[in-house]
Amino acid sequence: MTRVRFAPSPTGYLHIGAARSALFNWLYARKVGGKFLLRIEDTDLQRSTDESTRSIIEGLEWLGLDYDEEKVFQSDNADKHRAAARKLVDEGKAYRDFTPKEERGDANVKQDIADRARAHAAEGIDHRSNPFRDLAKDESDRRAAAGEPFAIRLKVAREGASHFADIVYGDQDRAYSEIEDLVLLRSDGHPLYNLSVVLDDIEMGITHVIRGQDHLTNTHKQILIYQALGAAVPQFAHLPLILAPNKAKLSKRKHGEVVSLTTYRDRGFVPAAFRNFLALLGWSPPEGKEILSKEELIEAFSLEAIGRANAVFNFHENDPRHWTDDKALWMNAEYIRTMPLDELLPMVKEELRAEKLWREEYDDDEREWFSNVVDLIRQRFFTLKDFSSQGRAYFSEDFDLDEAAVRKNILKEAKLRELLPQLATRLDQVEPFTAANAETALRTFAEETQQKAGLFINASRTMLTGQSVGPSMFDVFEIMGRERSAMRLRSQRPWNEFQV
RNA sequence: GGCGCAUUGGUGUAGUUGGUUAACACGCUGCCCUCUCAAGGCAGAGAUCACGGGUUCGAGUCCCGUAUGCGCUGCCA
Incomplete structure (x- = not known):
């Protein structure tokens, strides 16, 4: 039985890269009839928050990714992780390192590491050397018993190489000489990431580890832990990263809310559309058809079809029209205008509700009307937000007049101030009030007044x-109805609100 | 610094075991449609397949090197 998992750390919102990892894991599980499990990696207690855990779960739910079995909190297993580390010491596969902990500023860790490595290389120091690696067991036990603090490190073989076949990236080899004796347990007794993931994955029976490519080189270390533990090594499939437009890593700090999944929900994305878009980042369907329902995605998905090059998530944060990837926006518009109306209606309802534009009649007497309006206006909308902004006039008398539109279509022709109310009077007499009849009335009126129909159409x-x-x-006339249409045509708002 | 991975038009991607004019989607331009804007239809611009060497009758596809980017290299995850 195939078992995969999504294992986010709850330190902030759900990143779209993480969301895509979750999607791919989920797709794979559903494809092969396996289980998709959720594990919250909250070992970093300082940074982990319940709120973040909630937003992750909400995010998965929003995307329609249901997980199987009970979710696992990694922190619940800390005792087991500690015990496992001690056992490895007893077996001689790991050792206590009594070197005092080196404090590291969180700021430029990467730089520090590079600098240290450079310095060591210059001085000819083997970065793997550790005086405690070969300390006699009884001596080590004695010092530990005396209360001296220590970290536990895995004893990595000095000779040889590690190998695994990644499903996406192919054969991966790494000489043991490149791998330091990694720390399993901190001197304060805290289990470290590499140990915890491996132990939890073993306990959860994970058969395929599908995660970001940033873990590709770490995998060798984890395999070493599997081996020390005498456990079966799962299959690995690493995913290319999602980068910012300048090809830098997509980060919360630098790129803000565009990388947060909740942003897409809050800004009016249809879940299916965003899920579809995300699936196309790093993976491509064999048939070339890109608009795929949940079922079609599952059917078409395979780990082998995942690419190896990092994908650029293209967005322009300061451009309201292109605030996120153009293709994502297009995909959302495509879904909005083509999805079954029955599925769209509840989403529009939610949006109108949030903006206080919802009326219970829309669910009752005016149900058909509501459905017709949505169907009419959805054709040119990009997000669900458009229903309450651009579409506001359909649901409320309290709507804004766009100044540019007023100048271009109304104020430019002074005579409209007289003619529009006359047109309203004509419409009063149309019976039944249908689009066709309204058209006849308007065109007749245009002829009689010797104006172009377009003048009245655009002004209206x-x-x-x-x-x-x-x-x-x-x-629009038909859907607005005779009364509202005539009333609005008689409105003096353009002249009252704007200087001629 | 070391190690690893990647590199096809602005973006996402296709390009079977090397073989005619490098394909699709988004975006962009123009035209048609038309009461506007979209949608739709049609047409088009945009890639010497990062660069340099090889191997070969022939390379985007194989090999080597260079560059660039990303990742890892932590008692972070």
């Missing part, structure tokens, strides 16, 4: 919706 659009763009005007 702005009067009724506040905007210069939108659906076919006669459909």
Whole structure:
């Protein structure tokens, strides 16, 4: 039985890269009929928060990624991890290191490491040398018993090499000489990441580890731990990273909310659309068809079809029209205008509710009307937010008139101030009030007044919706209804609100 | 510094075991449609497949080197 897991650390929001890892794990599990498990890696107690755990779970739920079995909190297993480390010492596969802990500033760790390595190389120091590696067991036991603090390090073989075949990246080899004796347990008794993941993965019976490529080289160390523990080594599949437009690592600090999954929910993404978009980052469907439902994704998915080059997540944070990847936006628009209306309606309802535009009638007497409006206006919307912003005039009298639209379509022609109310009067007499009849009335009126129909059409659009763009005007008349249409045509707002 | 991984148009990707004009999607430009904007249809611009060497009758596809980027190198995860 295939068992995979998603193992995020709850230190902030759910990153889209992590979300994609979760997606791929989930797709693989569903594809092969295995289990998709969730483990919260909260060993870093200072940085882990319950709020973050909640947002991760919400994020998975939003994407439609259901997990099997009970979720595991890594911190619950700390005792087992400690015990395992001690056992390795007893077996001589690990040793106590009594070297005092070296404090590291969190700021430029990477730089420190590189500097240290350079210095060691210059001085000809073998970075693997450790005076405690070969300390006699009884001496080590004695010092430990005396209360001297120590860390536990894995004893890495001096000769040989580690090898594994990554499903995505292929054969991976690493000489043991490149691997330091890694710390398993901190001197304060805290188990470290590499030990914890391995132990938990063993306990959870994980058969395939699917995770970010940033763990590719760490995998050799983890395999060493599996071997020391005498456990079976799972299969590994590493995923290419998702990078920022400048090809730098996508980070919370530098890139802000675009990398947070919740942003997409809050800014009106349809879950299926974002899931679809995410699936296309690093993976491509064999048939070339890119719009794929959940079921189609599962059907088409395979680890072998995952690429090896990092993907760039293209966004322009200061451009409201392109605040996130263009393709993601397009995908969302595509879903909004083509998905079954029944599935879209509840999402629009939520959006209107949040913006206090929802009326219970839409679920009752005006259900059909509501459904028609949504179907009419969804054609040119990009996000669910558009229903309450650009679509506001359909649901409320309290909507803004776009100044540019008013100037272009109304104020430019002074005579409209007289003509629009006359047009309203014509519409009062249309029966039944359908798009076709409204059109006839408007065109007749245009002929009689010797104006172009377009003048009235565009002016009407702005009067009724506040905007210069939108659906076919006669459909708008019909959906707005006679009363509202006539009333808005008689409105003096353009002249009251803007200087002519 | 060491080690590892990657490198196909602006972005995401296809390119079977090397073999005609490098394919698709997003974006972009133009045209059609038209009451606007989208959508849709049509047409198009944009890649000497990072660069340099090889191997070969022939390389985006194989080999070597260089560059660039990313990752790891921590008593972080």
